[in-house]
Amino acid sequence: MQISGAQMVIEALIAEGVDTVFGYPGGAIMNVYDEIYKQDGFKHILNRHEQASIHAAEGYSKASGKVGVAMITSGPGFTNAVTGLADAYMDSIPMVVISGQVPMSLIGTDAFQEIDAVGISRSCTKHNYLVTDAKDLARVLKEAFYIASTGRPGPVHVDIPKDVTAQIAEFNYDIEIELETYKPNVKGNPRQIKKAMEAISVAKRPLFYLGGGIINANAAYEVRDLVHTTGIPAVETFMARGVLSYDDELLIGMLGMHGSYSSNMAMSETDLVIALGARFDDRVTGKLSEFAKNAGVIHVDIDPASISKLVNADYPIVGDVKNVVNEMLTHCDKLNSSRYEPWRETVNNFAELHPLTFHEDTERLKPQWVIKRVGELLGDDANISTDVGQHQMWTGQFYPFSRPRQFISSGGLGTMGFGFPAALGVKAASPEKTSINFTGDGSILMNCQELMTAVEKKLPVINIILNNNFLGMVRQWQTLFYDKRHSETDLSVQPDFVKLAEAFGGIGYRVHTKEEFDIALKDAVEKNVVAFIEVIVHRMENVMPMVPSGGSLFNMMLLEKKGTK
């Protein structure tokens, strides 16, 4: 059929089963928005900043497992979106981001709102395209969805000049993808898997190191099966929270810079690391030369470049973690789970020695209490997003996650301003669950304009602002490593967060006590409108334990014993 490039975009999105698009119109993308106006195949959510559109699409993707789609205009529209693209790239989130571009005849002339978009996005996307002829659009969009969602997922950016969206050409979306140069290896090498299982069967202190790739691969329930069948204890990365349920006896906890004492000690004492969909990030490993020093390493990952990048793998297995784990499960009959009993005891002793906890305070609420309390009140009924900083780490530590895709956070890039728009996307994908965004008084101001989106589109996200009047995580480092010189981190001058929420038509609460918090949360859940719950928390609380940057995992700064302050 002969249709315009703009119509092709709509047809392709509908054919891909897209039901929600996040975006912001502008000059170069107007032809496409004109077609959006005429169609009813998908919903469009207008954010109030392009960065928020990308984060919302990320949240949508992470909660639903589908490809997130965002649409933006050229020039500043695109550059505003770059942070989101980089964020999705770091956290391997499948996305297709479509941007308008100035007409072909103007490219290279420094035209109004022109920027070399594919030049910029090249280093922060899995792949990108500049479409120079409408007859290529069907193929490009089909490839974009395919590339975004297969192999190691990631964002794909498609830049379309305005005249290409106006061009009439033949459109046929029912085509085969022929990508001779892109063939992700999804099935792990069976011989290698067998060897890895033999290594597990003779190990004394094996340890599962679970990463976010498990969630991307929809393999959490298979992994639960493997963990329980083998009886081998497991640590989770920040990105893997929810792979195992918080109450799983074999879950030691989160490891890394702010991981629990027991998790980091288990990693330091293990003799065989079984890494599943994890990438040995520096925030996880600490000092590399001391990381799991006496251990062999089994590394399962879809991305060959992640294997032996930082830590040498003795048993490298390239493949989709779901397929590999299923294959591993067929070799479990020879394993004897009681073999690891002494090791499980050792690990439990670590946990008893220094449990993950915090000290209550009589004057002010502790942020950790707030997070635990939300877990008690909402638990599984809530999807949890966070911004970036102390509150993010406390959420990773203290929220009782019980299922994959419950937790959505900016792990790799660490993007302040991620949480609120991402929570909107989560709510759009999963309206039956309460969408909570834990945030700080620093982060929330980086995308608070999304109050408008939330009100307009009736996306009742509850933002819990843990307000310590500080850019808390940076303040913590300044306290610990810069001799308490709190350079530019005191955020005492603040808006009235209650009035801010109300100004947009949302609802605001300011709470100081446990009782007030319970009432506010209950009320916000019932009112079902976007909310700010500002919780005044202890100003100088630090995230503990902590592995100082570049230090070894076993050299943790620990929570001071009560009464020693």
Place this chain on the structure above:
Amino acid sequence: MSENSERRVISVIVVNEASVLSRITDLFSGRGYNITSLTVAPIPDSKYSRLTIVTSGSVRVIEQITKQLHKLIPVLRVYEHADMVEKEMALIKFPITESLSDINTLCEAYNGKIVNVGDNVIIAMVTDEPNRVENFLKAIKRYSPKEIVRSGAVALER
């Protein structure tokens, strides 16, 4: 990076399409890898081009380079050469006042010859292994070369 840094020659077969070269060079600059030389030309009768990249790094870095190259969507194949024939060409411009026969003899020793003699300059060409080209360029210093162009290496696995 400097631990046991070794010179390596890598060939990359890529789809011959817009901006594919910048994908490769961006990867090198973005991840802090070295490029000593880079040549590129289309492979006859195909939709592919072949790049020859001379780089250096530790074993781990070279392994990462090949893996990261392979991750790029338009990359079909990556060869890290071990046993190869490697050649590089150099063009050198000399003043006409220098000895034609001396230069010609030297060039012949390095698989080359004088390719052009004009009113004011002589242009000579050599084609040899890159380290031999290096030696040649040292040897001709005394003939006051005015301009030197090196092509960068190309290589084929034996």
